[in-house]
Amino acid sequence: MTTFLLNRTRVELAPIDPDLTVLEFLRQDAKLTGTKEGCASGDCGACTVVVGEHTDTGLRYRAVNSCITFVHSLAGKQLLTVEHLAETGQLHPVQQAMVKHHGSQCGFCTPGFIMSLFALYHSDVAPEREAVLNALSGNLCRCTGYRPIIDAALALLEERHGDAFSEQAEAIDAELAALNPSMNDSGVGFWQPRNRAELGQTLAAHPEARFSAGSTDLALEKTQQVKELPALIDLTGVEELQQLSVDDAFIHIGAALPYADLAPALLADYPEASEWLDRLGSTPIRNRGSLGGNLGNASPIGDTPPLLIALNAEVTLGSQNGQRRLPVSELITGYRQTVLADGEWIDTVHIPRRPDHSTLRAYKISKRFEDDISTVCACFYLERDGDTVTEFRAGFGGLAATPLSLTDWSQALVGQAWSQLDIDAIAADLASRLAPIDDVRASAQYRVTVTANLWRRFHLESSPSGVITRVSNPGAYHHA
Numbered sequence: 340m341t342t343f344l345l346n347r348t349r350v351e352l353a354p355i356d357p358d359l360t361v362l363e364f365l366r367q368d369a370k371l372t373g374t375k376e377g378c379a380s381g382d383c384g385a386c387t388v389v390v391g392e393h394t395d396t397g398l399r400y401r402a403v404n405s406c407i408t409f410v411h412s413l414a415g416k417q418l419l420t421v422e423h424l425a426e427t428g429q430l431h432p433v434q435q436a437m438v439k440h441h442g443s444q445c446g447f448c449t450p451g452f453i454m455s456l457f458a459l460y461h462s463d464v465a466p467e468r469e470a471v472l473n474a475l476s477g478n479l480c481r482c483t484g485y486r487p488i489i490d491a492a493l494a495l496l497e498e499r500h501g502d503a504f505s506e507q508a509e510a511i512d513a514e515l516a517a518l519n520p521s522m523n524d525s526g527v528g529f530w531q532p533r534n535r536a537e538l539g540q541t542l543a544a545h546p547e548a549r550f551s552a553g554s555t556d557l558a559l560e561k562t563q564q565v566k567e568l569p570a571l572i573d574l575t576g577v578e579e580l581q582q583l584s585v586d587d588a589f590i591h592i593g594a595a596l597p598y599a600d601l602a603p604a605l606l607a608d609y610p611e612a613s614e615w616l617d618r619l620g621s622t623p624i625r626n627r628g629s630l631g632g633n634l635g636n637a638s639p640i641g642d643t644p645p646l647l648i649a650l651n652a653e654v655t656l657g658s659q660n661g662q663r664r665l666p667v668s669e670l671i672t673g674y675r676q677t678v679l680a681d682g683e684w685i686d687t688v689h690i691p692r693r694p695d696h697s698t699l700r701a702y703k704i705s706k707r708f709e710d711d712i713s714t715v716c717a718c719f720y721l722e723r724d725g726d727t728v729t730e731f732r733a734g735f736g737g738l739a740a741t742p743l744s745l746t747d748w749s750q751a752l753v754g755q756a757w758s759q760l761d762i763d764a765i766a767a768d769l770a771s772r773l774a775p776i777d778d779v780r781a782s783a784q785y786r787v788t789v790t791a792n793l794w795r796r797f798h799l800e801s802s803p804s805g806v807i808t809r810v811s812n813p814g815a816y817h818h819a
C-alpha cells in the first residue's frame with residue numbers, strides 16, 4: 340500500500356505497477372491534466388510538480404520531475420500540481436505574477452514554471468536573480484525568451500507573503516508525519532525499506548530487484564527505452580543512507596541523500612565545485628538525484644565520479660554480512676559495471692576534508708549549460724608546498740567506457756615546480772592517453788582536444804597571476 344496526500348486528499352494505492360510514474364498517475368488515473376508531458380526524460384520541466392515532505396524542521400516543498408519519479412516514492416508525502424494552487428476562484432500569488440508580467444504565451448510549459456516558482460516561493464532564498472535562474476534551471480520555454488517569467492519571479496519574491504499553504508503548513512506536516520510508513524511493501528514488486536537491516540532483508544529476499552536512489556536515470560529505461568521495471572527497491576527511505584556528517588577527516592554522505600542536501604557541506608570545503616554542482620542536472624534533478632545513484636549507474640558520462648576521483652574520495656559498500664570500504668576510483672569496472680557483489684549496496688561516500696594550500700577545478704563541457712549530459716567532464720586537484728607540487732590528481736568522464744584517473748600521468752607532476760612545467764608537453768602526453776569514441780555529442784578528436792585544453796586552463800587558473808579564463812554574464816539564462 341502506498342499512501343500519500345494529493346493536495347489535502349488522502350490517497351491509498353494498491354496494487355500498482357512498481358514503475359508507474361507520477362505523471363502517468365496524474366494524467367491517466369487522477370485525471371489532472373495540467374501537468375504536461377514534454378520530453379519524458381526530466382529535461383524540459385513541463386511535468387514539474389511539487390512534493391511536500393515532513394522534516395525535522397517542518398514541512399518542506401521541492402520541485403521534482405513527475406515524468407521520472409515513481410508513484411511509490413510518494414509514500415508519506417504530499418503531491419501538489421498546478422490545479423491545487425488557486426482557491427475559491429482566486430489565483431495563487433505565483434499565478435497572479437505570471438499573468439501580470441505576461442509570463443505565458445502558448446502555455447504548454449506554464450504549469451511547470453508555476454510549480455517551480457511555487458517551490459521557490461516557499462523557500463527562504465533572497466529575492467535575487469541568481470536564485471530565480473537556479474530555481475528555473477529545469478524549465479524550458481520556446482515562446483517568451485524567459486524575461487517576463489524572470490520578471491514575474493523577482494516581483495513575486497519581493498512581495499512574498501503567506502498563502503493558504505503557509506497557513507496550513509503545521510497541520511499538513513503533522514498529517515504527513517502520521518502517514519510515514521514503517522516499511523512500504525507494495526506486494527507487487529516495490530519495496531521501500533526504512534533502515535539498513537530492512538534493506539539487507541529485502542535484498543536477500545528479492546535479489547532480482549533493481550535499486551532506485553532518485554530514479555533520475557533509472558526511470559529513463561521505461562520512458563525512453565520502453566522497458567519494464569518489475570522489481571524495485573527504493574533506497575531513499577533508508578534512514579542511514581540519508582545521513583550526512585562531518586568530522587576532521589571526511590565529509591560522510593549517505594548514498595541516497597539528494598544532491599540538494601549534500602551541497603552545503605561539499606561547498607563549504609570546496610566552493611570551486613559550485614558551478615559543477617549547478618550544472619549537475621537542474622534543481623528538480625538535484626532534488627531527487629544522489630551520489631549513490633550516479634555511482635551505481637556506472638555511466639561513463641556520469642558527472643560525480645570524475646570529481647570524487649580527483650578528491651580521492653572513498654565509498655563504503657554495505658551488506659547483511661558487514662561493510663567494506665574502497666576508493667571511488669576502484670568502484671566502476673566497466674561500462675555500467677561495478678565491483679558490487681550480490682547482496683551489496685552503495686552505503687556511504689566519504690570525501691576528504693580540504694587541506695591547506697590546495698586547488699580544485701571541476702569543468703563540464705556540454706551543449707546546454709544546464710540540465711545536459713557531459714561531452715567531457717574534467718576535474719583537477721592540486722596541492723603545493725610553495726611552488727612544488729606535492730599532490731596532483733585528476734578525474735575524467737566521457738572519454739572511455741569508465742571514468743578515468745590516469746594516475747601515471749598525474750603522478751608524473753608530483754615533485755615538479757608548478758610554474759616551470761612544460762604545459763604543452765603535458766597536454767600532448769594527456770592527449771596521447773585518450774581514446775574516446777565518436778557519438779552524437781562530439782567527435783573523438785573534439786573530446787581529446789577539449790580535455791587537453793582543460794588541462795591548460797587549469798594550469799592558467801592555478802598560476803600566481805590568477806588568469807581569468809572565462810568571460811561570463813552571471814545574469815544570463817544559460818539554457819535558453
